[in-house]
Amino acid sequence: MSRSTDDVRIGNARPLITPWVLADELPLPDSLAEGIADARRTIENILANKDPRVLAIVGPCSVHDPAALLDFARQFQALCEPLRDAIFPVLRVYFEKPRTVVGWKGLINDPDLDNSFHINRGLHLARKLLLDVNGMGLPAASEFLDTTFGQYYADLVSFGAIGARTVESQVHRELASGLSMPVGFKNGTNGQIGVAIDAIRSARYSHWFPSLTKEGTPAILQSTGNPHGYLVLRGGSQTGPNYGARQVREAAVALAARDLPASLIVDCSHGNSEKDYLRQAEVISCLCEQIELGQEAIRGVMLESHLVAGSQPVQGGRALTYGQSITDACLSLADTGPLLSLLAAAVRRSKRRQAGPLVSPAPSDTYQV
Numbered sequence: 001m002s003r004s005t006d007d008v009r010i011g012n013a014r015p016l017i018t019p020w021v022l023a024d025e026l027p028l029p030d031s032l033a034e035g036i037a038d039a040r041r042t043i044e045n046i047l048a049n050k051d052p053r054v055l056a057i058v059g060p061c062s063v064h065d066p067a068a069l070l071d072f073a074r075q076f077q078a079l080c081e082p083l084r085d086a087i088f089p090v091l092r093v094y095f096e097k098p099r100t101v102v103g104w105k106g107l108i109n110d111p112d113l114d115n116s117f118h119i120n121r122g123l124h125l126a127r128k129l130l131l132d133v134n135g136m137g138l139p140a141a142s143e144f145l146d147t148t149f150g151q152y153y154a155d156l157v158s159f160g161a162i163g164a165r166t167v168e169s170q171v172h173r174e175l176a177s178g179l180s181m182p183v184g185f186k187n188g189t190n191g192q193i194g195v196a197i198d199a200i201r202s203a204r205y206s207h208w209f210p211s212l213t214k215e216g217t218p219a220i221l222q223s224t225g226n227p228h229g230y231l232v233l234r235g236g237s238q239t240g241p242n243y244g245a246r247q248v249r250e251a252a253v254a255l256a257a258r259d260l261p262a263s264l265i266v267d268c269s270h271g272n273s274e275k276d277y278l279r280q281a282e283v284i285s286c287l288c289e290q291i292e293l294g295q296e297a298i299r300g301v302m303l304e305s306h307l308v309a310g311s312q313p314v315q316g317g318r319a320l321t322y323g324q325s326i327t328d329a330c331l332s333l334a335d336t337g338p339l340l341s342l343l344a345a346a347v348r349r350s351k352r353r354q355a356g357p358l359v360s361p362a363p364s365d366t367y368q369v
Helices: 021-025 032-045 064-081 118-133 151-157 170-178 194-203 245-257 277-293 333-355
Strands: 054-059 087-092 140-143 159-162 183-186 208-212 220-222 229-233 264-267 298-306 306-311
Touching: 032 087, 032 118, 032 151, 032 170, 032 194, 032 298, 054 064, 054 333, 064 087, 064 298, 064 333, 087 333, 118 140, 118 151, 159 170, 170 194, 170 208, 170 333, 183 194, 183 220, 194 229, 194 245, 229 245, 245 264, 245 277, 277 298, 277 333, 298 333
Parallel strands: 054 087, 054 298, 087 140, 140 159, 159 183, 183 229, 229 264, 264 298
Antiparallel strands: 208 220
């Protein structure tokens, strides 16, 4: 009797819904498709410094409760309405959570938070949530971690991200080269920006890579290359925070030296906050000062924010606090609003500086946090 050499460590298998079937069940209306296309072009123009506004990519570390995320979205949208002349709001809608070892991997992987791993249900929830968010008129940003899941909902995403753990991955660079939206590449977990710059360069080229078709058939796809890749500064374990004026200047110079757009997005969390969510306010304060002094390389910010400040563990049988993160700790939306107002004020003053003599800031425009 021959010994098996195939799938020796596979304990179970389930059928996976195809992207085509999911899109058929939850189609993208033409009206929303127009809005997503317009949002992508707006983001591209902001990152190319053709639009003087700054991106504000804001939302929970990861989505675990779609109802709470939509509640956050409505309040975030209302909060940003009077600031739209200076900032362009984008909702952070992250379905996948990278893990150093093990842990909850996100709404798609385990939507019921109980290790049941109903991935088909997670994909349904993810696509429905993005339809609802876009239906509100808010563009969505999401990180692409699994290289096949994008086929299920990328048509609903206006800004994509490649994380610090995957920025060196060849398959993620190939994936980014075929994505239909602008993509931010975070510096490595150690804080070095070189790997992200290499990723931006790689994604600008055409690649052939294995993936799934919308019908769920394995295929080899050819990308045409993505010219809209940008550096995201998020600090790191070796460099520490990298949002200061010197680091921003050095990053812009490094990008220009590679004939890349000298445009940056600064992640106010992670290494830049040194894993203290409250210190995101310090990062915003520093960025505001740089923007007002004429630093045009800062084209966007990322903030981790939810309805309730902090984070909470998932414990069997214990009810979760509504609107509080179960992964990285977040600022409350109440504390996020003033930071966005500060950012908008800095952008407005920067525009006034460019237009003529500097107007003295109103007391409410102070950078004190």
